[in-house]
Amino acid sequence: MTLLRARGLTKHYPTEEGLLDRFLGNRQWVRALDGVDLEIREGETLALVGESGCGKSTLGRTLLRLEEPTAGSVYHRGDDLTSLSTAEMRARRADLQYVFQNPTSSLDPRHTVGELVGEALDVHGVARGRERDDRVRDLLETVGLRASHANRYPHEFSGGQRQRIGIARALAVDPELIVCDEPVSALDVSVQARILNLLADLQAEFGLAYLFIAHDLSVVEHVADRVAVMYLGELVEVGPTEAVFSPPYHPYTRALLSAIPEPDPLWEGDRIVLDGSVPSPVDPPPGCKFHTRCPVASEDCGEWESHPDLESVGGDHAIACPYYDRVESTFGGD
Ligand SMILES: Nc1ncnc2c1ncn2[C@@H]1O[C@H](COP(=O)(O)OP(=O)(O)O)[C@@H](O)[C@H]1O
Ligand code: SF4
Numbered sequence: 001m002t003l004l005r006a007r008g009l010t011k012h013y014p015t016e017e018g019l020l021d022r023f024l025g026n027r028q029w030v031r032a033l034d035g036v037d038l039e040i041r042e043g044e045t046l047a048l049v050g051e052s053g054c055g056k057s058t059l060g061r062t063l064l065r066l067e068e069p070t071a072g073s074v075y076h077r078g079d080d081l082t083s084l085s086t087a088e089m090r091a092r093r094a095d096l097q098y099v100f101q102n103p104t105s106s107l108d109p110r111h112t113v114g115e116l117v118g119e120a121l122d123v124h125g126v127a128r129g130r131e132r133d134d135r136v137r138d139l140l141e142t143v144g145l146r147a148s149h150a151n152r153y154p155h156e157f158s159g160g161q162r163q164r165i166g167i168a169r170a171l172a173v174d175p176e177l178i179v180c181d182e183p184v185s186a187l188d189v190s191v192q193a194r195i196l197n198l199l200a201d202l203q204a205e206f207g208l209a210y211l212f213i214a215h216d217l218s219v220v221e222h223v224a225d226r227v228a229v230m231y232l233g234e235l236v237e238v239g240p241t242e243a244v245f246s247p248p249y250h251p252y253t254r255a256l257l258s259a260i261p262e263p264d265p266l267w268e269g270d271r272i273v274l275d276g277s278v279p280s281p282v283d284p285p286p287g288c289k290f291h292t293r294c295p296v297a298s299e300d301c302g303e304w305e306s307h308p309d310l311e312s313v314g315g316d317h318a319i320a321c322p323y324y325d326r327v328e329s330t331f332g333g334d
C-alpha cells in the first residue's frame, strides 16, 4: 500500500543575486528538484542516493512540506499535502517525521533531553503531566538511552547518542514515516552500525516506513527494500535493491556502484570514474542532465527537449536512459 506519492514535485530556490542583477531583472533559480514522481510504501525502507548537492534533502523536505514546493503534489491518505492549511498540515506532521543529518544543530542546546523529546508530545497533545514524563523515559529507553538522561543537556552526549535523541523525538508522536536524512553520515563506522540496527529494530516493532537518504551506496545495500537514485534534481533509477545493485544499470548508478571499495577479488567490472563534480543546478545541462559526465553518451543525449523519463526495464525496476544496455556491453556486468 502506498503511504506517500509525489507527482511532478519541483523546488526552485532563488539564487543569491547581486543588486545589479536584481535591478536588471536577471533573476536566476537553483533547480534543486525538477519534477519528481515517487511513491513510498507502508513499512518499507526506500533509500534515496546520489552525490552531494543533487537534491536529496530538498526532496525529503518538500515531501513533508517542511518547505513549500514550487510545483507538484504530494498525496497522503488521499489528500494533497500541498493544499492543506497550516493547522491541517501540523496535525498531519505527527504521521510524517524527519530526522536531520546533523543532530548537534537540530537539538536546541538550551533544553534538556526530556524537554526536547517532551516538546514533540506537547505539540501534538499526545500526553500530559506524569503520563508525558513516563512516555519520555520510555522513549529514551526504546532508543537505547537511559531514563535518567532526560535531565541532561544535548552537549553532554556523543554524536551517536544525539542521533538517538533525534530519533526519540521523531518516534514520540507515533509516526508512519520517518525521513532519515543521512542519519549516520557524521558518525564513526562502529556507531553507524549500531544506529542502523536501532532503526531496523524500531521498524520491526512499530511498522515504520523510512525514506533513508544517503550519499554512500554501501550503507544502503543492507538496509533498503528499494533504492531511488538521484542526479541533479531528477530520479534516474528506481527499483528493488537487488535489481538496482545488478544489471541492467543506469550509467550513473553503475558509476556510483563502482566507487564502492570492492572487497570481492572476483569483481570483473571495469570501474567508471566520474570526472569532476555535479554541474550547477542553476544552469543544468540540456537534454539528459548526465550527458556531460556519462561514459556512454551519444550526441543526441544533449539535444533532447528534456531529461529522459523513467521507463520500466522489468517489473518494478525503472531507468531514465534509453541507452542503458550500453553500460553492460561497454563495462561488463558486476
Ligand atoms: N535554501 C536553499 N537556498 C538555495 N539553494 C539551496 C537551498 N537548499 C538547497 N539548495 C541548493 O539545492 C541543491 C540541492 O541541495 P540539497 O537538496 O541539499 O542536496 P543533497 O541533499 O543531495 O546534498 C544544491 O545546489 C543546494 O546548494
Ligand atoms: S541518456 Fe545518454 S547521457 Fe543520459 S545516461 Fe543515458 S546514455 Fe548517458
Ligand SMILES: [Mg+2]
Residues within 6 Å of the ligand: 056, 057, 058, 181
Ligand atoms: Mg542533504
